[in-house]
Amino acid sequence: MTEWIIPLYKIYTDDEDVNLITKIVKRGNNWAIGPEIEEFENAIKNYIDVDYCLTLNSGTSALHAAFLAYGLGPQNDIVVPSFSFISTANSVSFVGANPIFADIEESTYGLDPELLSNYITPNTKAIVPMDYGGLPCRINEINQVAKNNDVLVIEDSAEALGSTIDGKKVGSFSDSSIFSFCGNKVLTTGEGGAVVTNDKKIYEKIKLIRSHGRMDSKRYFDNVEQSQYLELGYNWRMSSITAALGISQIQKLDKIISMRQNNADVISKTISKFPEITLPLSPDGFKNIYQMYSIRLSNKNIRDELHNFLTTKKIFSKVYFPPIHLTDFYKNKFGTTSNQLPVTEKISNEILTLPLYPNMTSEEKSYLTNSICEFFESKIT
Numbered sequence: 001m002t003e004w005i006i007p008l009y010k011i012y013t014d015d016e017d018v019n020l021i022t023k024i025v026k027r028g029n030n031w032a033i034g035p036e037i038e039e040f041e042n043a044i045k046n047y048i049d050v051d052y053c054l055t056l057n058s059g060t061s062a063l064h065a066a067f068l069a070y071g072l073g074p075q076n077d078i079v080v081p082s083f084s085f086i087s088t089a090n091s092v093s094f095v096g097a098n099p100i101f102a103d104i105e106e107s108t109y110g111l112d113p114e115l116l117s118n119y120i121t122p123n124t125k126a127i128v129p130m131d132y133g134g135l136p137c138r139i140n141e142i143n144q145v146a147k148n149n150d151v152l153v154i155e156d157s158a159e160a161l162g163s164t165i166d167g168k169k170v171g172s173f174s175d176s177s178i179f180s181f182c183g184n185k186v187l188t189t190g191e192g193g194a195v196v197t198n199d200k201k202i203y204e205k206i207k208l209i210r211s212h213g214r215m216d217s218k219r220y221f222d223n224v225e226q227s228q229y230l231e232l233g234y235n236w237r238m239s240s241i242t243a244a245l246g247i248s249q250i251q252k253l254d255k256i257i258s259m260r261q262n263n264a265d266v267i268s269k270t271i272s273k274f275p276e277i278t279l280p281l282s283p284d285g286f287k288n289i290y291q292m293y294s295i296r297l298s299n300k301n302i303r304d305e306l307h308n309f310l311t312t313k314k315i316f317s318k319v320y321f322p323p324i325h326l327t328d329f330y331k332n333k334f335g336t337t338s339n340q341l342p343v344t345e346k347i348s349n350e351i352l353t354l355p356l357y358p359n360m361t362s363e364e365k366s367y368l369t370n371s372i373c374e375f376f377e378s379k380i381t
Contacts, residue, residue, distance in 0.1 A: 002314065003314070004314050004315065004316045005313070005314040005315060005364075005367065006314070006315045006316060006355045006364050006367060006368055007316050007355060008184070008316040008317070008318060008353070008355050009183075009184045009355065009356070009357045010357040010358075010359060010360075011183060011188055011357075012252075012256050012259070012357065012358040012359055014248075014252070016248045016251070016252075017245055017248045017249070019248075020036075020244040020245070020247060020248050021241055021244050021245065023244070024036065024240055024241055024244055025241070030240055031239060031240055031241055032237070032239050032240060033237065033240065034240030034243075035240075036240045036241075036243040036244045036247060037055060037237075037238055037239075037240060037243045039243070039247055040055060040238075040243040040244075040246040040247050040250070041053040041054060041055055041194070043246070043247060043250045043251075044161075044179075044194055044196065044246075044250065045196060047162075047169070047250060047253070048161075048169045048170075048171040048172050048196055049169060049172055050171060050172050050196045050197065050198055051197070051198045051200070051203075052196065052197050052198065052199070052200065052202075052203035053194055053195070053196045054194065054195050054203060054206045054207060054210065055192060055193070055194045055237075055238040055243060055246070056192070056193045056194065056195070056210050056236045056237065056238060057191060057192060057193065057236050057237060057238055057239075057242075058180065058182070058191050058192065058193045058236075059087065059158040059178055059179060059180025059181070059182065059192075059193035060087040060090070060091060060180075060193070061193055061210070061234070061236040062178040062179070062180070062193035062194055062195045063087065063088070063091040063128075063154070063156060063178045063193075064091045064094050064095070065195060065206050065209045065210055065234075065236060066154050066176050066178060066195050066202070066206070067091055067092070067094070067095045067097070067126075067154070068095060068205075068209050069176075069195075069202045069205035069206045069209060070125075070126065070152060070154070070175075070176075070202065072092075072095050072097050072125055072126060073095045073096050073097055074095075074096040074097065075097075075123060076097040076098065076123055076124075076125040076126075077097065077098045077100045077120075077121050077123040077124040077125065078092045078097045078098065078099060078100065078124070078125065078126045078127075078128060079100045079102050079111070079116065079119050079120065079124060079126070079127045079128065079151075080092060080099050080100065080101060080102070080128045080130075080324075081101070081102060081104055081110070081111050081128075081129070081130050081324075081344070082101040082102075082103075082323040082324045082325040082326075082341055082344045083104050083109060083130075083132070083321055083323060083324075083344045083347060083348060084130040084132075084156065084321060084324060085158070085321060086324050086327065088128060088130055088156050088324070089101070089324045089330065092128075093333075097125075098123070098334075099330075099334070100119050100121070100124070101119075101324065101325045101336065101340070101341060101344075102115065102116060102118075102119040102341075103115055103341045103342065103343045103344050104341075104343055104344050104347065105138070105343065106343060106347065107138075107281060107283050108132065108135055108136065108137050108138055108281060108283065108286070109132040109133070109135070109137075109281070109347060110129055110130060110131065110132060110135075110136075110137025110138060110139075110142075111127070111129045111130070111137060111138075111142055112343070113138050113141035113142045113144070113145050116142065116145045117145060117148075117149065120145075120149050120151065124149065124151050125151055125152060126151055126152040126153070126154050127142060127145070127146050127151055127152070127153050127154075128153075128154050128155070128156055129142050129153065129155055129156065129174075130155075130156040130157075130158075130159075131155070131156070131157045131158075131159060131160035131163060131170055132159065132292075132294075133159055133280070133288075133290070133291050133292035133293075133294050133320070133353070134159055134160050134162075134163055134186065134260075134288055134289035134290050134291030134292060135160070135163060135280075135281060135282065135286060135288040135289075136160060136163050136164070136165050136170050136286055136287075137155075139153075139155060139165065139170070139173045139174065140165065140173065143173060143174065152175045153173075153174040153175050154174065154175060154176050154177070154178070155170070155171070155173065155174040155176070155177040155178070156177075156178060157170045157171055157177045157178060157179055158178060158179055158180035158182075158185070158193070159180070159185065159291040159292065160179075160289065160291065161179045161185070161186060161187050161253070161289075162186060162187075162253055162254070162257050162287075162289045163286075163287050163288065163289045164286075164287040165285055165286055165287075166285045171196045172196075175197065175199065175202075176195055176196065176197040176199065176202060177195070177196050177197075178193060178194065178195050178196075179193060179194045179196070180192070180193050181193060181194070181242075181246060181249075184291075185291060186253065186256055186257060186260065186289055186290075186291050187246065187249045187250055187253050187256070188245075188249065189238075189242045189243070189245040189246045189249065190242065190245065191242070192238050192242050192243075192246065193238075208230055208231055208233050209231075209233050209234060209236070210233065210234065210236040210237055211233055211234075211235070211236070211237050212229065212233040212234070212235060213229050213230055213231040213232050213233030214227045214228065214229050214230075214233065215227070215228045215229075215230050216228075256358045257289045257290075259358035259359070260289060260290040260291075260356060260357070260358055261288075261289070261290060263290075263356055263357075263358070263360045263365060264280065264288075264290045264293055264356060266365050266369075267293065267354070267356070267365060267368065267369055268280070270369035270372075270373070271295070271369055271372050271373070274372075274376045275298075276297055276298040276302055276376065277295050277296070277297060277298075278295060278296035278297075278350075279295060280293055280294055280295065290356055292320055292353045292356070293353065293354050293355070293356035294320060294351050294352065294353045294354070295351075295352055295354060296347065296350040296351055296352075297350050297352060298350070299349075299350065300349040300350060303319075303349065303350055303351070303352050305375075306352060306372070306375055307319070307352055309371070309375045310354075310371060310372075310375075313367075313371045315354075315355060315367070315368055315371055316355055317352055317353060317354050317355070318352075318353050319348070319351060319352060319353070320351065320353045321348065321351075322348055323341065323344050323345055323348050325337075325340065325341060325344075326338060326345075354368065355368060
């Protein structure tokens with residue numbers, strides 16, 4: 001196992017995280033279903049300014065649950081990006097629907113609203129845009145296309161809690177949105193996810209779906225009466241211990257975002273002198289929270305060479321994301337091929353995610369940027 005001098009990410013934590021978890025452990029009950037879950041959900045919905053929030057055990061479960069709640073399934077087409085983590089498309093397959101891969105645009109790396117209508121069929125029921133790396137997609141334009149075609153928008157905001165467009169938080173634009181709290185996210189609980197919406201019916205459906213289809217007037221282990229099971233459901237609940245981490249983390253979320261932005265600025269100022277590099281994007285009015293710090297190189301060869309060079313320096317970098325439509329599973333099942341999404345494939349060949357985290361030291365930033373400078377200066381000599 002490589003001991004990285006600079007890992008891709010580090011989790012920002014403090015004593016409050018430990019104290020809240022310790023409190024739950026010491027009380028000796030309600031580790032699974034306790035009051036912290038509702039408290040965390042309320043904190044999320046208030047932060048985003050939506051009516052409803054439900055936490056789940058992962059962002060993937062959250063997206064899957066949202067699809068089920070809206071009744072999506074076989075015979076339905078769902079438009080998704082290929083430039084995303086694979087669960088965006090897998091969740092479509094989980095419900096038996098057909099993923100329709102659409103191309104992206106270069107200002108946000110999100111779905112291209114100018115092209116979206118080309119991918120909508122008579123069977124299309126939903127569009128699932130993704131907010132890449134902490135930067136919002138062009139969700140207002142995407143919502144307009146959806147409205148014109150009478151389809152849902154379920155936004156995959158797994159990477160974007162805290163990002164905004166003109167001051168309005170991601171998660172408050174679409175029919176529903178999901179978030180992930182996986183270990184590399186800006187707000188992390190180790191694993192976890194959430195669905196946010198203003199639709200009470202969807203909220204009530206997901207409450208059933210995430211907990212065995214069970215309708216409880218009280219928490220399960222506080223209820224001496226028999227539960228009612230109204231439909232098929234899953235065990236997708238978030239635990240109280242996980243929610244406690246979320247409560248602590250969301251209280252310092254804006255601080256964490258500011259730290260990430262400051263570190264991104266330092267890195268960008270140093271490496272911006274190289275014309276082969278396109279820095280992370282931030283269109284006017286869009287707040288990038290830098291869940292990832294992803295640069296583009298002028299071509300695949302330079303990208304791969306830099307990636308390998310950084311590895312020799314024990315600096316962790318990674319390609320986020322390879323195109324989903326070119327994975328073996330999707331090629332074999334759906335017959336997807338190369339060259340069908342030219343912008344997606346171009347960006348995937350040029351993108352490289354560099355280390356970034358809130359408590360990145362000056363020495364770590366210098367080692368990273370000096371290594372990148374060394375790579376490009378060696379090309380000149």
